[in-house]
Amino acid sequence: MRNLSVNGDRLWRSLMETAAIGGTPKGGIKRLTLTEEDRAVRDWLARECRTLNCAMIVDEVGNMFFTRPGTDPALKPIAIGSHLDTQPTGGKFDGILGVLAGLEILRTLNESRYTTRHPLMLVNWTNEEGARFSPAMLGSGVHAGVFDRRYADTRIARDGQALGDALEAIGYRGDAAAGSTKMAAMLELHIEQGPVLEAQGKDIGIVEGVQSMRWYDLVIEGVEAHAGPTPMPLRKDALVAAAELVLLVECIANSHAPGVGTVGCLEVHPNSRNVVPGRVELSIDLRHPEDDQLDVMEAELRREIGARLGDRFAIGLTENWRSPAVKFDPRCVEAVAEGAAAAGYSSIRIHSGAGHDSAYIARVAPTAMIFVPCLGGLSHNEAESATKEQCLAGAQTLLNAVLRLDHLE
Amino acid sequence: MRNLSVNGDRLWRSLMETAAIGGTPKGGIKRLTLTEEDRAVRDWLARECRTLNCAMIVDEVGNMFFTRPGTDPALKPIAIGSHLDTQPTGGKFDGILGVLAGLEILRTLNESRYTTRHPLMLVNWTNEEGARFSPAMLGSGVHAGVFDRRYADTRIARDGQALGDALEAIGYRGDAAAGSTKMAAMLELHIEQGPVLEAQGKDIGIVEGVQSMRWYDLVIEGVEAHAGPTPMPLRKDALVAAAELVLLVECIANSHAPGVGTVGCLEVHPNSRNVVPGRVELSIDLRHPEDDQLDVMEAELRREIGARLGDRFAIGLTENWRSPAVKFDPRCVEAVAEGAAAAGYSSIRIHSGAGHDSAYIARVAPTAMIFVPCLGGLSHNEAESATKEQCLAGAQTLLNAVLRLDHLE
Numbered sequence: 146m147r148n149l150s151v152n153g154d155r156l157w158r159s160l161m162e163t164a165a166i167g168g169t170p171k172g173g174i175k176r177l178t179l180t181e182e183d184r185a186v187r188d189w190l191a192r193e194c195r196t197l198n199c200a201m202i203v204d205e206v207g208n209m210f211f212t213r214p215g216t217d218p219a220l221k222p223i224a225i226g227s228h229l230d231t232q233p234t235g236g237k238f239d240g241i242l243g244v245l246a247g248l249e250i251l252r253t254l255n256e257s258r259y260t261t262r263h264p265l266m267l268v269n270w271t272n273e274e275g276a277r278f279s280p281a282m283l284g285s286g287v288h289a290g291v292f293d294r295r296y297a298d299t300r301i302a303r304d305g306q307a308l309g310d311a312l313e314a315i316g317y318r319g320d321a322a323a324g325s326t327k328m329a330a331m332l333e334l335h336i337e338q339g340p341v342l343e344a345q346g347k348d349i350g351i352v353e354g355v356q357s358m359r360w361y362d363l364v365i366e367g368v369e370a371h372a373g374p375t376p377m378p379l380r381k382d383a384l385v386a387a388a389e390l391v392l393l394v395e396c397i398a399n400s401h402a403p404g405v406g407t408v409g410c411l412e413v414h415p416n417s418r419n420v421v422p423g424r425v426e427l428s429i430d431l432r433h434p435e436d437d438q439l440d441v442m443e444a445e446l447r448r449e450i451g452a453r454l455g456d457r458f459a460i461g462l463t464e465n466w467r468s469p470a471v472k473f474d475p476r477c478v479e480a481v482a483e484g485a486a487a488a489g490y491s492s493i494r495i496h497s498g499a500g501h502d503s504a505y506i507a508r509v510a511p512t513a514m515i516f517v518p519c520l521g522g523l524s525h526n527e528a529e530s531a532t533k534e535q536c537l538a539g540a541q542t543l544l545n546a547v548l549r550l551d552h553l554e
Numbered sequence: 555m556r557n558l559s560v561n562g563d564r565l566w567r568s569l570m571e572t573a574a575i576g577g578t579p580k581g582g583i584k585r586l587t588l589t590e591e592d593r594a595v596r597d598w599l600a601r602e603c604r605t606l607n608c609a610m611i612v613d614e615v616g617n618m619f620f621t622r623p624g625t626d627p628a629l630k631p632i633a634i635g636s637h638l639d640t641q642p643t644g645g646k647f648d649g650i651l652g653v654l655a656g657l658e659i660l661r662t663l664n665e666s667r668y669t670t671r672h673p674l675m676l677v678n679w680t681n682e683e684g685a686r687f688s689p690a691m692l693g694s695g696v697h698a699g700v701f702d703r704r705y706a707d708t709r710i711a712r713d714g715q716a717l718g719d720a721l722e723a724i725g726y727r728g729d730a731a732a733g734s735t736k737m738a739a740m741l742e743l744h745i746e747q748g749p750v751l752e753a754q755g756k757d758i759g760i761v762e763g764v765q766s767m768r769w770y771d772l773v774i775e776g777v778e779a780h781a782g783p784t785p786m787p788l789r790k791d792a793l794v795a796a797a798e799l800v801l802l803v804e805c806i807a808n809s810h811a812p813g814v815g816t817v818g819c820l821e822v823h824p825n826s827r828n829v830v831p832g833r834v835e836l837s838i839d840l841r842h843p844e845d846d847q848l849d850v851m852e853a854e855l856r857r858e859i860g861a862r863l864g865d866r867f868a869i870g871l872t873e874n875w876r877s878p879a880v881k882f883d884p885r886c887v888e889a890v891a892e893g894a895a896a897a898g899y900s901s902i903r904i905h906s907g908a909g910h911d912s913a914y915i916a917r918v919a920p921t922a923m924i925f926v927p928c929l930g931g932l933s934h935n936e937a938e939s940a941t942k943e944q945c946l947a948g949a950q951t952l953l954n955a956v957l958r959l960d961h962l963e
Binding site: 356358372419432498500522 | 808811819830908
């Protein structure tokens with residue numbers, strides 16, 4: 146295992162070059178899944194990989210796989226990559242860094258004439274963002290058997306186009322059956338999309354898994370009344386109850402760190418200045434790295450809602466969605482940790498609070514992720530920002546981790 | 555001063571008869587200001603008063619005055635009345651009870667051949683509700699000199715019609731200069747539109763005045779962030795701050811009874827399930843019968859907002875509107891109290907939490923109001939309800955009070 150160095154300048158040039166494909170005046174990218182912009186960046190990636198002599202396979206949902214052969218044809222490939230699609234006002238790094246760092250690794254290995262034991266495979270997953278076609282992480286989900294191909298094909302964009310038709314339209318409906326491309330492991334480099342690394346001054350987040358997440362919808366029914374003539378003791382103000390609930394969610398999350406809890410949506414009815422609110426609808430988002438701790442948080446939420454509000458308000462709490470905790474493969478996680486240490490980068494162990502393609506891939510292959518900081522934790526925003534040095538640190542850690550995994554079996 | 559009794563059955567029949575003018579399938583009334591329905595009910599009232607030999611005057615903003623002569627032509631009239639317009643989904647009693655109880659008093663006096671010393675004057679104020687033309691209480695406001703005639707004429711309905719044109723269209727632009735009709739006193743019977751009388755089991759509310767009211771707009775700026783990757787200690791969640799504020803308003807109101815405080819409007823940005831809210835806009839409505847107590851409530855609000863939230867959030871608090879406390883005329887209030895007692899009705903002293911025509915008329919004439927209970931305190935609603943007995947109690951108290959005032963000077 147040689148000591149190889151990725152080229153941070155070359156990686157940065159690729160980031161900036163592709164950022165022009167769908168680039169926005171504010172410095173972000175609008176490159177929605179399976180649009181002409183997506184076709185253009187896919188074509189760009191295919192051209193680059195062709196010059197590196199990496200063969201392309203496209204599967205039936207448009208996932209792109211570029212393979213650099215290894216020395217042992219009996220071994221399955223080690224996959225690296227992420228996604229090239231963006232939010233409508235997305236940034237230059239979310240997903241893209243993971244793909245282009247993978248490309249940079251292929252280039253580095255080629256110019257170093259280094260051949261891994263395993264084949265090395267660069268991946269671009271289709272529709273990670275879920276912005277044009279819902280749900281998110283669709284390509285990796287089909288690959289992992291979470292969704293079937295027909296389900297994916299029939300997702301309809303707001304503009305009316307079905308995903309299957311969009312694949313045909315841009316020429317990225319491939320022949321390979323989804324999931325037929327087996328992997329020895331998958332490593333994904335990504336910006337953190339959160340503020341922890343920056344706040345702690347660390348270069349690398351060694352991602353141990355994805356938090357367990359649950360979404361709830363809550364309806365609080367009080368009694369609508371005129372704000373003037375209704376004395377305080379005679380009110381059943383649904384917004385006052387909702388305020389108690391917002392603080393309850395905050396309190397539960399604070400007492401179960403590193404769990405988090407968020408009321409993101411809240412609608413007041415009738416939402417009139419001089420009417421005591423009669424009904425409030427709100428969303429609750431609870432997350433924790435451990436499923437059983439999230440069970441405890443949920444039980445506390447249900448118990449306290451009943452105890453504090455149940456006798457005065459009609460409360461309807463329904464679970465809207467749940468996603469269990471994902472535990473990444475320990476060997477992959479250690480490869481990332483050693484890879485960061487070998488390059489002299491500071492690091493912490495972290496859980497992803499957001500979903501990623503790797504959360505689905507972890508169901509079918511040993512998987513881990515690498516986080517690098519982004520400015521202010523900001524993402525899904527045209528102002529999303531990471532430095533050349535941060536991108537380099539992530540790519541170098543990724544290369545080091547790949548080389549370690551390559552020698553583990 | 556004789557002992558006269560109003561006819562509760564006849565009053566009820568008039569309430570039900572006019573309720574058909576703009577009557578809704580759900581039992582309410584849609585009789586928006588200066589529409590064909592408003593013309594029809596005005597025509598109905600004019601016909602009834604003509605049969606009672608009461609002369610009609612209409613002023614330039616459509617306020618209607620029907621006068622029954624008294625024995626002393628040197629005395630100004632005692633006015634009774636309210637308004638006949640309704641909310642889009644209004645009830646059968648709001649305003650209407652005050653006008654039709656006044657009509658019932660004219661009938662009772664006529665059939666008893668009783669002549670007061672003062673002329674007695676029934677009034678129907680234009681556009682009390684403010685539902686079709688904003689602001690509310692426009693006719694009484696012009697009468698009291700709060701607004702000028704040109705301002706009133708140029709109020710534009712959502713359907714595009716100016717108030718002045720609407721007056722012409724239905725034939726109720728009168729010749730009398732607004733405010734030229736002087737009054738010795740004004741008494742207004744109204745449903746409470748609140749729950750206090752019902753909760754205390756009282757027949758009559760002796761209304762001593764109208765609460766001092768202030769409206770504020772508040773903007774809380776936090777930091778928008780992803781709900782997943784952002785640990786609780788690194789958040790500046792504008793909705794959590796807003797929740798503390800909603801409970802602060804509740805707390806301030808509770809500690810300054812009979813003051814009230816309401817957050818009626820609240821908007822969350824971006825209002826997305828998995829985004830920590832970055833900005834919240836909300837309204838605050840504070841009321842107290844005493845201006846100086848409302849000053850104290852406001853000072854407490856400003857101080858506590860700064861103390862609790864000022865170091866973590868950017869807070870913008872602006873006063874949107876204020877209406878000082880109205881103190882009704884002590885002699886008129888006592889006439890109401892004596893009128894209720896004389897008829898054997900239970901009563902309490904109360905302040906109006908809502909605005910009424912009488913709040914403006916109190917600026918130019920001795921004024922008081924009488925409240926009767928309504929079911930559940932519900933108003934501005936098709937389900938608004940009062941019983942025949944409750945309406946009778948209000949009308950009888952009104953008659954008794956009128957006769958007392960008639961002999962006070």
